Amino acid sequence: MQFASALVEYLVAGVGGLLWLVPLLNSLLGLDLKIVDPAGAMLLPLAYVLGLYIDATSSFLLRVLKVRRLQKLKLWARLFGAPYDASYDRTVAILARTPELLAQTMQSYVSRDRIARCMALNAAIGLPLVVTLDHSTTRWRLFALVGIALIWSIASWTRLERLSSKFKSKALEALLRLPAPRDDGAR
Numbered sequence: 001m002q003f004a005s006a007l008v009e010y011l012v013a014g015v016g017g018l019l020w021l022v023p024l025l026n027s028l029l030g031l032d033l034k035i036v037d038p039a040g041a042m043l044l045p046l047a048y049v050l051g052l053y054i055d056a057t058s059s060f061l062l063r064v065l066k067v068r069r070l071q072k073l074k075l076w077a078r079l080f081g082a083p084y085d086a087s088y089d090r091t092v093a094i095l096a097r098t099p100e101l102l103a104q105t106m107q108s109y110v111s112r113d114r115i116a117r118c119m120a121l122n123a124a125i126g127l128p129l130v131v132t133l134d135h136s137t138t139r140w141r142l143f144a145l146v147g148i149a150l151i152w153s154i155a156s157w158t159r160l161e162r163l164s165s166k167f168k169s170k171a172l173e174a175l176l177r178l179p180a181p182r183d184d185g186a187r
Contacts, residue, residue, distance in 0.1 A: 005111050013054045013118035014047030020126040021050065027133045055114055058121035089170060096174035106171060109164035116160050120153035 022033050095102040127150055130143045 005107065009111055009114050009118075010051030010055065011047050012051065012115050013122070014051030016119055016122040017050040017054050017125075018047055020122060020129050023133050024129055051118065054118045054121055058117045061121065092167070092170040092174045096171065096178060099175070102171055102175070106164075106168060109160070109167055113157065113160050113164050116153060116157035120150065120157050123150035123153050126150075 018035055022035055025031055026033055091105075092102070095105055123146055127143065127146045130139055130146050134142060
């Protein structure tokens with residue numbers, strides 16, 4: 001299950017990466033790659049590897065840039081809010097009775113965090129490429145759309161990461177309150 005989840009995450013991130021990598025390669029190397037034609041479909045297996053690299057890079061860069069500092073701004077908190085403790089307490093109390101379900105829920109949170117983080121990096125890379133590679137009259141509209149996607153991706157990623165972190169803290173608290181498993185000596 002975990003491998004399938006990672007495969008999907010990396011494919012999503014990698015396909016997002018192809019949206020900026022293919023135009024960049026076409027421009028720099030004079031190629032005519034297209035994502036939708038049969039030759040472009042050969043790029044799909046590379047999307048997994050690209051997704052893996054984008055995940056690792058986005059994780060590093062976003063931590064270095066300290067995007068979390070934006071959360072301290074009052075406007076940011078008003079727009080994206082704080083997680084509700086009562087909701088987490090109830091959910092964790094239910095899931096803590098079945099640690100396997102609790103672990104699956106935490107894995108789904110990690111998965112969505114990773115996808116949002118990767119899309120933020122893809123949009124950040126795509127934004128300057130729109131201006132430098134697209135010389136059509138619509139490039140500023142595309143620039144605005146990619147800019148909105150970047151802001152939305154960063155906002156979503158910070159929100160999802162904060163929710164995941166809060167859930168994990170509550171889950172750990174609940175698990176530590178559970179009675180320890182009995183060792184009845186049976187082997």
